[in-house]
Amino acid sequence: MSNWLTLRGRRHSFQFDRRLLIVVSLLIAANVIAMIVCVGLGSTFISPLAVIRSLIGIGDSSNSMIIFSLRMPRVVIAVMVGAALAVSGALLQGIVRNPLSSPDVIGITGGASLGTIIFILYFSHLSIRYMPISSIAGAFAAAFLVYLFAYRRGITPLRLVLIGIGMATALTAFSYMLILTASFTPTAVAVKAFTFMTGSIYGVSWERDVFTLWPWMVVLLPIALIYARHLNVQELGDEVATSVGSSVHIKRTVLLLISVALAGAAVAIGGAINFIGLMAPHIARKLVGPAYGGVIPVSALIGSLVLLLSDLIARIAFIPLDIPAGVFTAAIGAPFFIYLLYRHRKS
Amino acid sequence: MSVLQAANLTLSYGKKPIFSNLDLQIPEGKISVFIGSNGCGKSTLLRSLARLLKPQEGSILLDGNEIAKLSGKEVARRLAILPQGPIAPEGLTVHQLVKQGRYPYQSFLQQWSQEDERWVKKALEVTHMDELANRSVDSLSGGQRQRAWIAMTLAQNTPTILLDEPTTFLDMTHQIEILDLLYDLNEKENRTIVMVLHDINLACRYAHHIVAVKDGGIYALGKPENIVNEQFIRDVFDMECQVATDPIFGTPLCIPYGKGRRLI
Numbered sequence: 080m081s082n083w084l085t086l087r088g089r090r091h092s093f094q095f096d097r098r099l100l101i102v103v104s105l106l107i108a109a110n111v112i113a114m115i116v117c118v119g120l121g122s123t124f125i126s127p128l129a130v131i132r133s134l135i136g137i138g139d140s141s142n143s144m145i146i147f148s149l150r151m152p153r154v155v156i157a158v159m160v161g162a163a164l165a166v167s168g169a170l171l172q173g174i175v176r177n178p179l180s181s182p183d184v185i186g187i188t189g190g191a192s193l194g195t196i197i198f199i200l201y202f203s204h205l206s207i208r209y210m211p212i213s214s215i216a217g218a219f220a221a222a223f224l225v226y227l228f229a230y231r232r233g234i235t236p237l238r239l240v241l242i243g244i245g246m247a248t249a250l251t252a253f254s255y256m257l258i259l260t261a262s263f264t265p266t267a268v269a270v271k272a273f274t275f276m277t278g279s280i281y282g283v284s285w286e287r288d289v290f291t292l293w294p295w296m297v298v299l300l301p302i303a304l305i306y307a308r309h310l311n312v313q314e315l316g317d318e319v320a321t322s323v324g325s326s327v328h329i330k331r332t333v334l335l336l337i338s339v340a341l342a343g344a345a346v347a348i349g350g351a352i353n354f355i356g357l358m359a360p361h362i363a364r365k366l367v368g369p370a371y372g373g374v375i376p377v378s379a380l381i382g383s384l385v386l387l388l389s390d391l392i393a394r395i396a397f398i399p400l401d402i403p404a405g406v407f408t409a410a411i412g413a414p415f416f417i418y419l420l421y422r423h424r425k426s
Numbered sequence: 427m428s429v430l431q432a433a434n435l436t437l438s439y440g441k442k443p444i445f446s447n448l449d450l451q452i453p454e455g456k457i458s459v460f461i462g463s464n465g466c467g468k469s470t471l472l473r474s475l476a477r478l479l480k481p482q483e484g485s486i487l488l489d490g491n492e493i494a495k496l497s498g499k500e501v502a503r504r505l506a507i508l509p510q511g512p513i514a515p516e517g518l519t520v521h522q523l524v525k526q527g528r529y530p531y532q533s534f535l536q537q538w539s540q541e542d543e544r545w546v547k548k549a550l551e552v553t554h555m556d557e558l559a560n561r562s563v564d565s566l567s568g569g570q571r572q573r574a575w576i577a578m579t580l581a582q583n584t585p586t587i588l589l590d591e592p593t594t595f596l597d598m599t600h601q602i603e604i605l606d607l608l609y610d611l612n613e614k615e616n617r618t619i620v621m622v623l624h625d626i627n628l629a630c631r632y633a634h635h636i637v638a639v640k641d642g643g644i645y646a647l648g649k650p651e652n653i654v655n656e657q658f659i660r661d662v663f664d665m666e667c668q669v670a671t672d673p674i675f676g677t678p679l680c681i682p683y684g685k686g687r688r689l690i
Contacts, residue, residue, distance in 0.1 A: 082560070083521075085538060094525075094538035305534050312529050314518075318478050318509040323582060324502025324530035368562075369515040370522050 099373040102366050106380035110158065113387040117157070118150045120395050148285075156283045157390045157404070158383040159296050160349035161359075163341045165382025166303050168356025169363065169374050170338035173310045174331055175239055179419055181357035182218075182342035185243025188353070189250030190221020191346035192276060196254045199272050200261050207287050211295060215343030221250060222339045251276070251351075278352030278405025280390055288348050295344035300379065303337050307371035310334060314369065352405045354412020355382050361419070385411075429454055430475060430505065430586055430618070434484035437467075437474055444470055445642050447484070452586075457612050457619045459629040462639035463663050468622050469510065469590050471639060475620070476507035476588050502530035506579040507588040511595070514563040520574045521559040524549055527581030549580035553607060569600030576607065587611070589621040593628070601625075605632050626663070630654055630677040638662045654678040 084095045119125040125133075125142050132138035133146050168181035175185075182188045194217020198210050229242040258272045274281065283289070309330040312320040320327045342356065359382040360374060367373035389407035396402070430452040437445045444467045452458055452475070460468040473479045475486055477493050486493040493501055506527075514523055527549065528542040550556040553573040558566065563574055572592060579587055592608070593601040609632055611617045623629045629636060630650035638645040638653070640662050646653045659667050659680055672679040 085543070087538070087540070091535040092538045092540075092542070308529070308532065308534070308537065312526050314515045315523075315526060316509065316512055318473075318507070319512055319526075319578075321478055321498065322476065322502065322507045322509070322579070323526060324497075324499035326498050364517060368517045368519065368522070370518070 096367065096370075096373060099367045099377070102373075103376055103380065106377065106384065110380060110384050110387070113384055113391070114154050114158070117154045117387055117391045118146050120391060121145075121150060122398055152283050152285045152289050153280055153390065154387065155289050156280045156292065156348060157386045159289075159292050160280060160345045160352065161355055161383035161386030162300065162379035163296060163345035163382075164349075164352060164355040164386075165359030165363075165378040166300060166375055167338045167341040167345070168358075168382075169360035169371070169378040170303060170306075170310065170334050170341075171356070172360050173314055173371060173374075174334050174338065176314065177237070177240060178361065179357075179416075179423060180240055180243070181354075181360075182338065183351070183353045183356055184247065184416075185240060186221045186225050186246030186250055187218045187243075187339055187342045188346055188351050188356075189247040189254070190224075191215065191218040191343040192351045193217045193250050193254045193257075194220070194343070195275060195347055195350075196257055196272055199268060199275070200257060203268070208291055211291060211344045211347035214347035215340050218339045218343030218346070221246060222335065274403055275350040277403040278350040278408065279393075279401075279403035280349050280386075281401050281403065283348065292344060292348045295340070299337055299341050299344070302333075303341070304372075304375050306330065306334055306337065307375055310371040314371075349386075350403070350405060352386065352408055354408050354416065355385055357419075358412055358415050359385065361415075429487075429489055430620070431487045432471075432475060432484065433487055435474065435481050435486070436483035437470060437479065437481050439470075443642065448643065450637065450644065450647075452618065452620055453635050454618055455612070455616045456634040457608065457632055458621075458635040458637060459633035460620070460622045460637045460639055461624075461626060461629050461662065462645075466639045467642065468637075468639040472588055472590055472620065472622050473507070473509070476505060477501060478507065478509070499530040502582060502584070504584050505586045505588065506582040506584045508575055508579045508590065508592060510590040512575055514571075514574075516564055517562050518564075519560055519562050520550070520555055520566070520577070521546070523563055523574055524555070524559075524577045524581050527578040527583075530582065545581050545583050549577040552580060552611070553577040567600075568596050569603055572596060572600070572604055573607070576604070580611070584617075586618040586620070589619070591622050591624065594624065601628065608632070626654070626659070626680050627672070627678075630679070631672065631675050650678050654680070 082097050084097055086093045115127050115130050119127055119130045123145055129138055129142055130146060133143040171180050171182060172178055191214040194213045195210060198213035225239065225243045225246050229239045254276060258269055309325055312323055312325045313327060313331065317327050359378040362381050363374045363377035367377050385408065386404060390404040392407050393402040393404045432448055432450040435445055435448040460472055462468045470479060474481055477486060488496065488501060488504060524546050528546065531542065550559055553576055555573055555577050558570060563571060566574065593604050596604065605628060608619050612619050633650055636650050636653060637647045645662055646658060655669050656667060659665055666683040668681050670679045670681055
């Protein structure tokens with residue numbers, strides 16, 4: 080079969096779909112181009128060529144300053160947050176075998192937001208390094224509650240989604256209530272919290288944000304990819320997965336932990352950016368089919384591309400105003416969600 | 427070689443007991459068929475033999491070892507089960523589906539060994555799915571789809587294969603096609619086949635060994651020609667009939683009384 084590429088050594092053997100390799104290469108190229116454009120555009124225009132010169136260390140110093148200390152961290156964060164949300168959504172859709180689920184739809188993002196809001200309002204004296212822990216704790220608490228409420232001798236995907244939507248709404252409302260009622264909240268903190276609730280990567284820095292987020296990505300994304308095999312057999316149903324020898328419940332729990340942690344870490348830095356976790360896996364499946372060895376990396380690349388572009392529009396469309404990127408992901412995502420609901424209305 | 431048996435098995439759904447203290451041995455290298463009326467628990471029994479259901483008491487033994495104490499992958503290399511009406515994710519190709527049957531032999535670094543390639547190729551050939559390998563499973567007809575799933579269980583390369591109603595929802599042509607395929611697998615490769623079938627006549631024709639399930643126990647078991655008669659059908663299916671001899675195969679053929687146009 081010529082559309083497969085086999086790679087074998089003494090201790091390893093893999094089979095790749097050629098289409099997947101092409102799609103991944105094209106998406107990497109698109110991401111690189113988008114990054115260069117994002118770094119170049121803004122109140123000061125820097126041409127792509129000048130950007131590349133700066134990147135390889137021969138650019139002019141004021142350009143390099145703008146690129147490295149102002150725009151680059153934002154671009155890097157967009158890539159990481161977008162990829163994390165997308166992979167979290169891809170895993171979740173596989174775990175609950177429901178194409179309508181994603182961390183924001185079933186309340187995990189809501190829990191992470193609440194965790195972050197609590198951190199911003201009450202623990203701001205602590206190092207920002209601890210913020211993802213608060214967000215991830217919130218994400219896990221929400222996931223646990225949704226699971227608990229949806230559990231009735233097993234979990235049906237539909238009940239999980241319905242309970243999740245309710246939970247997401249309640250948690251968001253609760254977060255806003257906290258922001259509004261915390262009487263000691265200085266206006267600046269309240270504004271920061273509000274922006275956070277829409278999802279924004281405005282004003283991120285290397286030290287504070289990039290260095291906080293990357294360890295989570297470096298650990299969680301490879302585990303997600305390693306677990307793709309287990310998700311593939313789970314997609315055939317629990318009974319078939321058991322038949323081929325997979326320990327379904329253990330694998331599912333680990334996958335859920337990875338998904339929740341990815342969403343939590345992403346929200347800690349990027350805020351409640353919606354719909355990327357829902358959209359990216361669908362686009363990925365359209366491009367490379369439903370096998371997770373392909374869906375996971377392609378979702379990650381699409382998630383990062385979508386957030387790069389959303390943030391670019393948010394940043395330059397209304398100069399000097401800097402709109403939260405979440406507004407634009409929602410503007411594309413909400414109609415997409417309605418389209419999905421429409422398509423799956425019968426199942 | 428693999429010997430599958432149930433020892434002192436007690437199964438229940440919630441509080442309602444289905445089987446109690448049941449002993450059963452599956453003959454090696456033969457085709458066994460479980461029959462019984464709807465809801466008699468024949469599927470439950472099959473599923474518990476494949477460790478998809480946990481027994482309340484007693485155990486399933488595979489080659490003399492308790493199946494619950496063996497690792498999942500170890501069992502999966504000796505015994506495969508195809509559940510009833512499995513669903514493949516949208517857009518999954520036949521090749522991708524059949525590959526999943528190799529899961530018990532794979533690890534993260536070994537995802538496509540030469541063994542894997544050989545068995546997937548063979549499974550596709552045996553089921554005549556090689557031409558359709560790049561088609562998506564959901565675009566296939568019912569019979570082709572069932573053949574794709576059987577190919578997946580074949581790729582697992584187990585001496586014993588269990589199938590829960592493999593012919594349900596298929597038209598007659600495809601029912602025969604699937605059963606012929608399973609017959610060949612038993613005949614040519616000496617695989618032990620255990621399945622649940624609804625059609626008593628097809629069961630009599632293809633099975634070396636019939637297990638009739640009734641009221642939480644085994645009513646009778648043995649060669650169809652030795653056990654299937656009018657009284658047997660009356661007791662197991664609660665139906666009056668005449669048992670004739672199949673004019674082509676010589677196996678028992680059950681003709682129900684009931685109503686209908688009478689020409690003789």
